[in-house]
Amino acid sequence: xxxxxxxxxxxxxxxxxxxxxxxxxxxxxxxxxxxxxxxxxxxxxxxxxxxxxxxxxxxxxxxxxxxxxxxxxxxxxxxxxxxxxxxxxxxxxxxxxxxxxxxxxxxxxxxxxxxxxxxxxxxxxxxxxxxxxxxxxxxxxxxxxxxxxxxxxxxxxxxxxxxxxxxxxxxxxxxxxxxxxxxxxxxxxxxxxxxxxxxxxxxxxxxxxxxxxxxxxxxxxxxxxxxxxxxxxxxxxxxxxxxxxxxxxxxxxxxxxxxxxxxxxxxxxxxxxxxxxxxxxxxxxxxxxxxxxxx
Numbered sequence: 216x217x218x219x220x221x222x223x224x225x226x227x228x229x230x231x232x233x234x235x236x237x238x239x240x241x242x243x244x245x246x247x248x249x250x251x252x253x254x255x256x257x258x259x260x261x262x263x264x265x266x267x268x269x270x271x272x273x274x275x276x277x278x279x280x281x282x283x284x285x286x287x288x289x290x291x292x293x294x295x296x297x298x299x300x301x302x303x304x305x306x307x308x309x310x311x312x313x314x315x316x317x318x319x320x321x322x323x324x325x326x327x328x329x330x331x332x333x334x335x336x337x338x339x340x341x342x343x344x345x346x347x348x349x350x351x352x353x354x355x356x357x358x359x360x361x362x363x364x365x366x367x368x369x370x371x372x373x374x375x376x377x378x379x380x381x382x383x384x385x386x387x388x389x390x391x392x393x394x395x396x397x398x399x400x401x402x403x404x405x406x407x408x409x410x411x412x413x414x415x416x417x418x419x420x421x422x423x424x425x426x427x428x429x430x431x432x433x434x435x436x437x438x439x440x441x442x443x444x445x446x447x448x449x450x451x452x453x454x455x456x457x458x459x460x461x462x463x464x465x466x467x468x469x470x471x472x473x474x475x476x477x478x479x480x481x482x483x484x485x486x487x488x489x490x491x492x493x494x495x496x497x498x499x500x501x502x503x504x505x506x507x508x509x510x
Contacts, residue, residue, distance in 0.1 A: 216240055219365070220273035222289060222296075223310070224251040224262065227336065228279035230343040231309070231369045233258035238368040245269035270300055275365060277307045282461075283316035290320045297327050306331035307362050309350075313465055314380045314387075315472070317353065321379035330358040333379065334366060335386035339453040347371040351389070353382035387469055390462035394483040394500070397430040397459075401504035404437045408508075415440050436501040445499035456503065457496035460487040 217240045221232040224246040235242050236259040243261040246252055255262040263269050270276050280286050290296045306329050317333045324331040332354030342348040348370035359375045366373045376385040407417045418440035422432050435441035463484040470477040490506045
């Protein structure tokens, strides 16, 4: 049994920590939300309002935080993790943040003598609950090998993307593809409606033809063809439009800083920004079809 401290017990972190408990590890968790702490306790996590208590005597610390500034603070502040944990503690950051911050924090951890990986995830809340997440991992070979046994308890696909920050790079590139392709699929269904083509017929054809993609076959943005998609639950979010917008912004920041041209990524960010400005950021990101239809 390993002592694990888990910081961030929200929609993703809570189920991920619960899977570690199911695997037989002792997990102490911290979150600012009383509701998240209550849910965590119900899953067998020793949830506390005191961060230092959550990481006390931890062999592994896993973080799932909203943004880069939170990661910098939790790890690097005077009373942060790097200054407050034992020297043999393994650090795993599962947050989705900017590459620059990820690499800066990893360098700080390395200089202090810690092994650390960035390991953002794909798969949404559903994947977190049933431990089928994909982890995109950045870090040294040694750190990846140390983190892999714990990641395997929370996910299905664990991929070493390279050195520090490369997990974040992979995540934002992947989600830029997803954001763009969801808009393309939405446009196709709206065009089909206007042309009098039945949506089920389009799905049956494109899902087995050259238009096949994850946004179509796993997350179809219109009700009917795929019963499991959020479109059949009034776009109750598995992955919110706000989260997609966050990732698209991170992709554009990375593109600008690296000199890459990502015109479709930039356009996707504009459309999701407009969608969020209409007060729909809490809907599933596949609800972007509503904006496409109304444009």
